[in-house]
Amino acid sequence: MKKANKKQVNNQQVNNNGCQHVQLGGIAYYDDKQYFLFSPDSVNQGVVEAFRRHGVAQQMQDGTFDFVAVSKPKSQSELIKKLAHGRVSKTKDGAIQLTLKVFFHEGLNIAQTLAVESAEGADALVDYQLGCPVPCSRF
Incomplete structure (x- = not known):
């Protein structure tokens, strides 16, 4: 069985496929289905790069917050x-x-x-x- 190459940096994990996983603790604010703000317990500026994507956001049954980006459909013409x-x-x-x-x-x-x-x-x-x-x- 082959082990995936992973390195742990604070609360950040980078896999060998370039995928970045970040785990942060803090408080989230949610208002009227339009505004979401996450306020981390400790300042870890620059851990997550800014991005602008359309997607689906939902709170799971265990209380975690999930966001899945939806890719733009490619032209079929x-x-x-x-x-x-x-x-x-x-x-x-x-x-x-x-x-x-x-x-x-x-x-x-x-x-x-x-x-x-x-x-x-x-x-x-x-x-x-x-x-x-x-x-x-x-x-």
């Missing part, structure tokens, strides 16, 4: 062409999707920009359907 203000892609169900987003503050003629980029998307779609590795609809 295939990119055909990236455009200046959007993209043309093939969706999971086989449909072709054109997405364009132009802001008013860009100072562009929005109607013209949409028309030009839609035409670029259409050209890219023709190339995609013909199986051209490089744009061939312009020849």
